[in-house]
Amino acid sequence: MKALALLATVVTGSILLYGTQDFPAWGDPTSPASTHLSEYYIENAVEETHAPNLVTAVLGDYRSYDTMFEMIVIYCAGMAVMGVLRRSKE
Amino acid sequence: MQGMLTEIVAKYNYWIYVVLMMVGFYAMIGKRNLVKKLLGMNIFQTAIILLFVSSGVKREGGIPILDKYEALKHGVDPATVVNPLPHVLMLTAIVVAVSITGVALAILLRIYREYGTLEEDEILEKIGQ
Amino acid sequence: MKTLQERARQRSVGENLIIQTSVRMMIPFIQLFGLYVIVHGHYSPVGGFQGGVLLGSSIVLMALAYDLKTTTDYFSERANIITSNAGALIFTGVGLLCAFLGGLFLDYAVLDRLIPLGPAEWRSMGIFLVEVGVGLAVMSIMASLFWDLGSGGSMDEGL
Numbered sequence: 001m002k003a004l005a006l007l008a009t010v011v012t013g014s015i016l017l018y019g020t021q022d023f024p025a026w027g028d029p030t031s032p033a034s035t036h037l038s039e040y041y042i043e044n045a046v047e048e049t050h051a052p053n054l055v056t057a058v059l060g061d062y063r064s065y066d067t068m069f070e071m072i073v074i075y076c077a078g079m080a081v082m083g084v085l086r087r088s089k090e
Numbered sequence: 091m092q093g094m095l096t097e098i099v100a101k102y103n104y105w106i107y108v109v110l111m112m113v114g115f116y117a118m119i120g121k122r123n124l125v126k127k128l129l130g131m132n133i134f135q136t137a138i139i140l141l142f143v144s145s146g147v148k149r150e151g152g153i154p155i156l157d158k159y160e161a162l163k164h165g166v167d168p169a170t171v172v173n174p175l176p177h178v179l180m181l182t183a184i185v186v187a188v189s190i191t192g193v194a195l196a197i198l199l200r201i202y203r204e205y206g207t208l209e210e211d212e213i214l215e216k217i218g219q
Numbered sequence: 220m221k222t223l224q225e226r227a228r229q230r231s232v233g234e235n236l237i238i239q240t241s242v243r244m245m246i247p248f249i250q251l252f253g254l255y256v257i258v259h260g261h262y263s264p265v266g267g268f269q270g271g272v273l274l275g276s277s278i279v280l281m282a283l284a285y286d287l288k289t290t291t292d293y294f295s296e297r298a299n300i301i302t303s304n305a306g307a308l309i310f311t312g313v314g315l316l317c318a319f320l321g322g323l324f325l326d327y328a329v330l331d332r333l334i335p336l337g338p339a340e341w342r343s344m345g346i347f348l349v350e351v352g353v354g355l356a357v358m359s360i361m362a363s364l365f366w367d368l369g370s371g372g373s374m375d376e377g378l
Contacts, residue, residue, distance in 0.1 A: 005120035013112040017105060025100040027149035029169050034148060038175050039168045042154070046161040049342040051261045054154035054174040055181075059266065060346035063178060064325045068310050070182045071353050075307055077189035078360035081196040085372035155264060185268060192364045199371060 103144045110137035124201070124208045128194050135187040139180045146173035242284040249277040257354040261343065267350035271357025278362040287370060296366075296374070299359045306356030313348050 024031035041058055051057040059067055098105060114137060117130025154174040156166060198208065205213050257270030282290040314325040322329030327345030328338035336344070366374060 002120050005116060008119065009112050009116040012115060013108060016108045016111070020101055020104045020108070021097065023101055023104055023145075026103050026144070027147050029148045029151075031145075033146060033176070034168075034173045038173045041174060042168045042171050043166055046156055046158060046166070048339060049346065050158070050339045051343050051346060052156050052158040052161070053261050053264065054156065054171070055177050055264065056260045056266050056346060056350075058174055058178045059181060060260075060349050061327065061342055064314075064346075064349060066182060067349070067353065068314070068325070070185050071307060071310060071356050073186060073189055074357060074360050075303060077192050078303065078363045080193050081364055081367045084193075084196045084200060085367050087372050153264070155262070181266075181268065192368070195368055199368065203371075 104141065107137050107141040107144065110140070113137075122210045124198055124210060124213075127210075128191065128198070131194075132187065132191060135183070135190075139183050139187075142176045142183075143180050146176040148172055238284050242280055246277050246281060249280070250274060253277065253354075253358075257350060258347075260347065260350050267353030268357055270350075271354040272361060274354065274358040275361025275365075278358075279365045282362075282365060282369070287366065287374060290366075291374070294362065299363055303356050303359035303363070306352045306354070306359065309352030309355070310349055313345060313352070317345075 024033075028034075041054065041062065045054050045057040045062075046052060049057045049061050051061075111134055114130045114133030114135075117133060118127050121127055121130065148169065148171075151170055151172040154171055154177070156171070201213070202208055205216050207213060207216075253270050253273035255270075256265045256273055257267060260266040260270075278290065278294055281293070313327075317326045317329055318324045320329045320332055325345075327342045330341045330345065331338050
């Protein structure tokens with residue numbers, strides 16, 4: 001059973017490592033992840049929001065809808081644990 | 091061989107995080123105790139978060155916290171600041187990982203109360219009876 | 220699993236004067252630090268989630284050193300529920316206020332029509348309000364998760 005799991009892990013790992021051939025090199029400033037929209041955020045976030053922390057400016061202003069749903073996720077996790085575990089006293 | 095070596099040196103961060111991902115993956119499918127499977131899932135999530143954060147690094151780039159008055163006067167050159175978007179998305183991923191761990195531990199408590207054990211094959215025997 | 224429980228019961232880790240005194244002195248400073256961490260979201264790599272976890276961990280520390288009844292004397296379950304709902308409602312309330320004033324949902328620049336400060340300053344203030352809401356919600360949910368998981372549902376004993 002464990003030998004089968006080890007074989008599956010090695011096969012999955014080699015497929016993933018074969019897939020990293022297409023990735024851009026580490027630290028490349030012209031990779032597709034670092035152009036298009038990221039440049040707009042780096043250049044314009046401080047003068048539009050007056051917040052020097054770019055991560056907070058993106059998280060709290062440009063993408064605040066995602067942050068709202070993330071807070072709803074934590075809230076639902078708390079409610080779920082309460083619903084699963086609490087028993088009425090009888 | 092020479093080509094593979096230059097590849098590994100250029101992208102060794104992805105290789106390290108894929109190895110960490112496979113450690114977590116083996117724990118998820120190879121272990122019998124349910125808590126060990128849950129910890130394997132946690133290792134897997136951590137490896138994915140680190141993979142995304144490391145993909146946004148630029149050579150000779152600083153952290154994405156700028157000086158407000160300098161940025162308002164002179165403007166910012168995007169080649170000197172690390173990409174902030176993976177950091178933002180991974181904050182959400184960390185929070186989701188914590189929530190998943192919390193709910194999974196609650197379910198494991200209920201399973202232990204019901205069946206008295208946390209080993210996967212013993213639980214499958216008790217369900218099968 | 221059963222031998223772990225027997226061993227824990229035999230060791231009888233109960234009240235300890237040193238731990239209780241030092242925790243009683245440390246908790247206000249941890250909470251002050253958590254408040255600093257929420258408020259300094261603009262200038263350092265922190266924010267609402269990190270400060271909320273710090274504030275929640277101060278409640279968890281109290282529940283570890285003392286027992287659960289003492290903790291619920293200081294921060295009751297009713298206050299916990301009120302805080303978590305207040306945090307969620309602050310966030311959506313700010314968004315709806317922006318929508319009622321004529322802009323889009325969570326468009327902080329139209330709050331300029333209430334108190335004239337300038338649209339960029341209101342965006343900064345909007346980020347701050349939203350982070351406070353997130354911090355309150357995360358604090359109460361961290362405490363609630365620990366209470367539920369540590370006592371196994373019935374909030375009487377345990378840890």
